[in-house]
Amino acid sequence: MTDDVILKISNLSKSFGPVRALKGVDFELRKGEIHALAGENGAGKSTLMNVIDGILQPDSGEISIDGQRVKIGSPAVAQKLGIGFVHQEIALCPDVSVAENIFMATTNTSRSFLMNYHALEKKAAAVLGELVTIDPSTLVRDLSISHQQLVEIAKALTLDCRVLILDEPTAALTEKEAQILFRIMRRLAGKGISIIYISHRMVEIFDNCDRVSVFRDGCHITTRNVADVVPDDVVNAMVGRVIDELYPRKQSEDERSEDVILDVRNLSERTRFKDVTFQIRKGEILGLAGLIGAGRSEIVKGICRLEGKVSGEMSLNGLPLSLTSYKDSISKGIVYLSEDRKGDGIFLEMPISANVSALKPEQVANALGLIVRYKEEAQAARLAARLNLKFGALTDPVSSLSGGNQQKVAIAKMLWVDPKLIFLDEPTRGVDVGAKAEIHRILRTLAASGVGILVISSELPELIGVCDRVLVVCEGRISGEVSGKDMSEENIMHLASVGGVRPSLH
């Protein structure tokens, strides 16, 4: 590794109306390094990356590449300068095949007149092969959100770039894919490509990156060699304090209750899952682990009647439960937090307050069915404060929030209805450490107050840290359960990948 600075940002500022997203930021990227960016939600990380990729124009400040001052007017210019970007929000063309999506930039600059689909699909298969098996001729609209994330990564890897930006690429990936990605990143870095890596997972930063820069409130705070610091230093710089407890205290032995909140028996769906049986007990947080595409989301969506034709029996608090629709499910206090926040979690162009109240606007309506706006806003403001949401005004559209803050809106939306049973699918996707700890604390409080909680997460440390018990799903079946001391990444991964072959865990 050399110390050549390839990309240099100086004194860069960017505002959105009254919101000052970047305030005089300085930043240096060296050749062949993997440089992590850390910062709370809304600190300005994505904004800075969008400026570097030419998607946004800075209000002031300079960008130089190889010592040359440059003006990056559009992503096309950025591409010419050798900048590749995996976006925080997936941006793929749904009506187009995976192969074409991956090579969109190549097609764009290609001099050849005709498309060669055959060659494209072969090349795409090669690129994808390393990451995951997806047929390159499928349309992107038919892929699950995590597979789309992988396509998005594959797309950036094919670019002939010198600077590769990865904005929270692993938020929807499991350990397995993340490890593959890190391998690829290190190989690229070895070839002299510089990588900016944004993540809220400290482990990833400390395992894979060379340097780390910390942002807070639109300012660059510090840049350090990873070798010289410990995670607490970074967190401290990010939030201005040390977060002493990343995870709340778990249920103690004597708090354990045998009261079952949700009892699911032999739940099956035609193709997606089979004979799923489990219970959520009072006071506990139950985890659901598995590989991408194992069917975790499907099981949960099936339970609350969002998708699929499900057979099997369920009971809630001892009473038989038969739901006809998700509306029915909500009215019984069972809610689902979606993993695809942009696709089906939030209303991007609607005000924050209207988003938060979407599950039950009746709650702030008067006797005539009229929404009382100040009540709506007051209640939304309370939830926003509880989740430490960073926003301008509650009437702003959700699209003006940073990715992590959008996720908090999605969570607030769910908490709005005072649920009895919550299914959370990747609840802390893109959420910073501080807020994550807060969300975990809220979940624990809810669980203690008798709310049933089930968490799906691809981040194993989170599952292990938060849950009292973790079920593992493999190819649509529950392949095992771990709890207590047995909750280790190895055990979970084993169950998730080996599936049917049940190793002795106890």
Add this chain to the structure above:
Amino acid sequence: ANGLQCEPGETYIMNVMVSGHPYWVPVYQGFKQAAAAFGCETIFSGTPDYDITKQIASFEQDMVKQPAGMLLHPMQSDPFIEPINRAIDSGTQIVTFAADSPKSNRTAYITSDNLAEAKFAAEEIVKQVGDSAEYAVLENPGQSNHDLRVTALISYMEENYPDMKLVGRQATNQDSNAAYRATASILQANPNLAALWIPEAGSAEGAVAAVLEAEAEVLIMHADVTPTTLEHIKAGNIHMALNPNQGIQGFMGFMATFLAAHPDVFDPFNDYKVSGYNPMQVPYIDNGFAVITKENADSFDLNAYMEGRDPS
């Protein structure tokens, strides 16, 4: 042939555009009556749309049926030159009505004289409001007979009554709501407006509503008639309407087509035998128009007329 009589199965077609328009109804009744007298079959054809390509397609499809003759209302004159000529070459005689294709080889053209209507209307207006008053027109640019009714009246006024002042000229395109809006504005801008000439009845319905609402003293005259404007004539809200003799148009239209298809029944004093053209050549037949007033309005109730008749 046995004189003025059709062979069994000999068919005549009447082809129009916007075939749902009520204007065609009495025309086709006349056409049918004449055909019945000669023992001929008839078909009412055309396109429901205001679309020249569709009308030409329907025209050509009619030709597949090999009719003896066709009474045609060509939506535009020039596009029909080639199809008409082709039809005649393949043995179908064509007569035009209400709109012409003069450069084609059609054998006859029957219509009401729009110039005469305009002149009559101008004289009537002057008779009612004097020869130095303000008047306005509504129009429907692009439709030739409506255009003619308007432009002819304006130039007749300019030539013969130079003191008549044209104060408003608005396109309302047969839309009663647009006519309401336009008339209301004209009335606003011209408090002394004395008369209004409208080349069709749809706009007249809207115009009369505006005049009544503004409680203005304006003489309204229009061409064609609908049940609603007929009622307004009876009530004295509309002064007068000029209505083409549609029945005669259809009846004479059939006669001309039939004769074109049976040129052997007469022998004009000319060179047709040596030169080889159809002796039935009538450049222009005027079917005349009726003047509808309060007094005779009852005779123009289309619903009463259609009672007991088959519309198709």
Add this chain to the structure above:
Amino acid sequence: MEDAVSLTDTPHTRSADASFIRRMLRMRETGLVAIILVLFVAMSIASPYFLTWVNMRAMVMAFAVEGIVVVGMTILLISGGIDLSVGSVTALAMVVAGWLFLNGVDPWVASAISIAVCTGIGAFMGFFVTRVGLHHFIVSLAVMVIARGVCLLGTGGRPLGLYTLPPEFKFIGQGTIGPVPVVILIFLAVVIGFDFMLRRTTLFRKVFYTGSNEKAAAYSGIRTKRVIFFTTTLCSALCGVAGIIYMARFGSAQPTFGIGMELNVIAAAVIGGASLKGGSGTIFGAILGAVLLSVVSSSLALLDVSVYWQDIIRGSILLTAVSIDHYLVKKRA
């Protein structure tokens, strides 16, 4: 000191006042209001007849009934749909009610039946959209053709003269209460009622959710198909209401009424800020859009602009106004 005291005494009112003005300025519709005002001032200078009560009344009358259809279309657009059949369905409302009346049915009963028929047509379209899964565009296009056909079939293409309608029925189309035409009062009632409901009720909030992101709405427990079915039906029902008022106003039922109305109505809504992608729009804005279109047309007629120039000027003003509005909205954002 006193100042300070009074300041602290009325913090709520003050901030409410300031925020009211700020909210006014921030409102989507402010630009349009400004543009319309500019047109008004220009026209008042250009023509002494413009700013008269009679002219204003005529101008409002010219779009009031169509305005009721605009309300329905706006709500439908917000939910993510579109309806090309509004003109035909309005005509059908006239024809059905007129035909029934001529066949001896009481005009009020005939009107009720006619509105029910239109509602049924809306439900029919709603069925094809939500159950069969077709796009609003193609379904409403087919229904536009079918409804026009029924109009022709029911009347033989001839307008139905309905001069025998009883005066108390004609009153809804031609009467006045004080100096104000009943038509305008009905129009205002519909507009204010739906504007209020759209802004405030939970029912209509669901219309916004559905149009903004149908999947997210479904994932919020909203029966989005029902919502779309409802807005589709509502739009046709309002066409029915408009048709009845037209019938009372013109004293006739015209089978060819309303050809091309759909473009006008959609244009009004879009000018007023409704998105063709769904999820946004206001009744107030859409009505302003209709006002803008109507003021321009009326002004051109009032100024006796040549027929051949009118279309050119009208189109240009439309384009300019929309561009200015867009610029203002963007600038404020």
Add this chain to the structure above:
Amino acid sequence: MEDAVSLTDTPHTRSADASFIRRMLRMRETGLVAIILVLFVAMSIASPYFLTWVNMRAMVMAFAVEGIVVVGMTILLISGGIDLSVGSVTALAMVVAGWLFLNGVDPWVASAISIAVCTGIGAFMGFFVTRVGLHHFIVSLAVMVIARGVCLLGTGGRPLGLYTLPPEFKFIGQGTIGPVPVVILIFLAVVIGFDFMLRRTTLFRKVFYTGSNEKAAAYSGIRTKRVIFFTTTLCSALCGVAGIIYMARFGSAQPTFGIGMELNVIAAAVIGGASLKGGSGTIFGAILGAVLLSVVSSSLALLDVSVYWQDIIRGSILLTAVSIDHYLVKKRA
């Protein structure tokens, strides 16, 4: 043995064959083709005149020129746009070329100028959409009105008679090569050319990317505004071409030509599988949509169906056909 050998000898051909049939069956358009075939068979039984050369030619001639506009509209729809001005712009093409010709300009030069003018109009719309940021709908609505106004202004509302057009010019509209009208040949050339380009060229793939997700396309370095500008301009240019062919065919220029054409053209594209949201559609499908509409209209005329029933039947067939097609597509998926 021989069999086996020959089988193994041509493994590629075999699998290519099988996959060809499978691909045919999987193709979006198969359902439409089937529906049209059913209509054809039914019509051939119902009317002896249907399956005649003259009738077939008349049917194709009825949509061939409009088909060129359908091509432009489909491409524009794929890129996420829409154009309501196609009818007016086609009329304008006729009027401009006709006017120039009557003023002594060579008809070929006049046609070139006229197509250039139409292209300019497209660029004008493209500017308002991509630079000012207005929606296609409203921009093209304004241009529709303006272009119609220019037509009226340039002709005084009267058609221009152009019977003096030289025969070699009229040839493109009225001539035949062998038994096939030149118009149909031009139409086929345009359709096949653009269908091929849309499926295979890198340039047109960008149109799909832009329409499917403009942001994603822009992030990949595609200048999406240029793409939209291009498709908007292309659509108007093709209207220009269509207008010239119409002029040669009719020997006149009609200022009122093409009123309502936009709905027909958009309907054809949508029936053929184009999405109003952008990102999908094919030329082949859109032309099938145009064929379907045309066959239905022609058939009703040929069968002497009462005018009063025609619209009802036409709308119902349209709705049924689209529903069946939708069902087939969904079932295959």
